Amino acid sequence: MMSSPLVSETLFRLGPLPISKAVAVTWLLMLALAGGSWLLTRRLGLRPSKGQVLLELLVATLDEQIRATMQVAPGRYRALFGTLFLFILAANWSGLVPGLEPPTANLETDAVLALIVLVASIGFGIASQGLRGYLRTFAEPSWVMIPLNIVEQLTRTFSLVVRLFGNIMSGVFVLGIALSLAGLLVPIPFMALDLLTGAIQAYIFSVLAMVFVGAAVEGPASPPSASKE
Amino acid sequence: MTLDWWTLGLQTINVVILVWLLSHFLFKPVAQIVAARQQEAGRLLDEAAATRTAAEAERQQAVEARQALAAEREAGLKAVEQEVASTREHLLAEVQREIEQQRAQAEAAQAAQRSSARLQAEEQAGALALDIAAHLLARLPDNLRVTAFLDGLVEGLEQLAPAARQSLVDDRQALILRAPRALAEDELQRCRAALRGALGDELRLTPEVEPALIAGLELEGSSVVVRNSFRADLARLQRELSRHDHADA
Incomplete structure (x- = not known):
């Protein structure tokens, strides 16, 4: 992949729709994630299997992270942040295939x-x-801060985009360069580094999303409190 | 840099669909089963707490029942001990009374036996004395066995109380004169003459023989008997000896 990362290449077309590589891989990932979830959750029971234990560990850890970061019950937010984390993790690691x-x-x-x-x-x-x-939170602590708060909303969203894109795109580039220069074994450390970077970026993106949503839910001046699920 | 709006739109749809898919196939089922397990665990804990409470109550009841049984047993033992002590005292008293009774009976029997033996010995001694006296008197002349006692008989009459002497005087027509052998006529005349001085005239004597007198004479009225014989003397001696023995005992 030595083409420009800023250009979305069309893989094929479905009628008038141009299907890019990213969309196609996303479909594959959706299929894998949804299919795997369906397979793993078909036979859940009160006496859990090893696979069920892992799933419950994943969900419990996610709930605990939401509770610790947002100070709220995790029920309403579990699907969004869990999907963001799993999709970004799977997407980041898919580059190794x-x-x-x-x-x-x-x-x-x-x-x-x-x-x-x-x-x-x-x-x-x-x-x-x-x-x-919600709109009043933009005028906190003073109405003078309204423009700055609006800019903050946009910039932090932009920072999410740039952080994830930069880290993953650079990893792909480094791995491509290493492969083109050194052959078989040299890229392995870079691939391991990509695994670590992918996991960290998925975690960072998810936690930052929790922080942003948590700030919007709680408001800037309200104290943290745990509500019932 | 240009954004591919088709890709942007498709990826938006993809992510939204993926959120729904994972929510439906992953997060909801797992969360539900975790909640169900927590509910089941809570139910089991509640049941365990209820069971523990019931067990505690049963244990308390068992402890109370055991204490009641122990108290009842203690009371029973105490009652039995009291009954045993009472029975023992009663038995001891009965045994003591029985012993005292048997000892009294034994002492009475022993005293009776001793008295009987003494009486028998006295009788034997009396009989022996009579035999000895009879053998000794057999060596004396026969007239001495009668006439020698006539003066003593007259003295006995004189020493009688006036009422007793008057009773003999009243019976002077039917007096019995006992002697150890048959009296000769002269001996009878001597007796009549001696007694006439003490009892007056019109004296009528009926002689009777009684060898048990050994020696001596006895005059018998309807209510008075005057004795001057060895049998009477030996009887008196025997009474004296008995009285001395009783006094010594």
Whole structure:
């Protein structure tokens, strides 16, 4: 992958729709994640199997992270943040499969993820505080801060895009360069580094999304409290 | 840099669909089963707490029942001990009374036996004395066995109380004169003459023989008997000896 990372290559077309590589890989990942989830959750029981224990550990850890970061019950937010984490992790690690490019190395995919976080923070903020209450948070601590708060909303969304895109795209580039220069064994450390970077970026993106949504839900001046699920 | 809006739109749809898919196939089922397990665990804990409470109550009841049984046993033992002590005292008293009774009976029997033996010995001694006296008197002349006692008989009459002497005087027509052998006529005349001086005239004597007198004479009225014989003397001696023996005992 030595073409420009800022250009989305069309893989094929479905009628008038141009299907890019990122979309195609995303479909594969969706299929794998949804299919795997269906397979693993078909036979859940009160006496858990090893696979069920792992799933419950994943969900429990996610709930604990949401509870610790947002100071709220995790029920309403579990699906969003869990999906963001699993999708970004799977997307980041998909670059290690020969022939696939990580969708998160594509600017549109990262932009979509960041926009979803932005929309979720607005939606959960309004649902939690009401429209006036949510809009009033932009005037905290003073109405003078309204422009700055609006800019903050946009810049932090932009920072989510740039952080994820830059880290994953650079990893893909480094791995491509190493492969083209050194052959078989030299890229292995870079691939391991990509695994670590991919996991860390998935975690960072998810936690930052929790922080942004949590700030919108709680409001800037309200003390942290744990509500019932 | 230009954004591919088709890709942007498709990826938006993809992510939204993926959120729904994972929510439906992963997060909800797992969260539900975790909640169900927590609920089941809570139910089991509640049941265990209820069971523990019931067990505690049963244990308390068992402890109380055991204490009641122990108290009842203690009371029973105490009652039995009291009954045993009472029975023992009663038995001891009965045994003591029985012993005292048997000892008294034994002492009475022993005293009776001793008295009987003494009486028998006295009788034997009396009989022996009579035999000895009879053998000794057999060496004396026969007239001495009668006439020698006539003066003593007259003295006995004189020493009688006036009422007793008057009773003999009243019976002077039917007096019995006992002697150890048949009296000769002269001996009878001497007796009549001696007694006439003490009892007056019109004296009528009926002689009777009684060898048990050994020696001596006895005059018998309807209510008075005057004795001057060895048998009477030996009887008196025997009474004296008996009285001395009783006094010594």
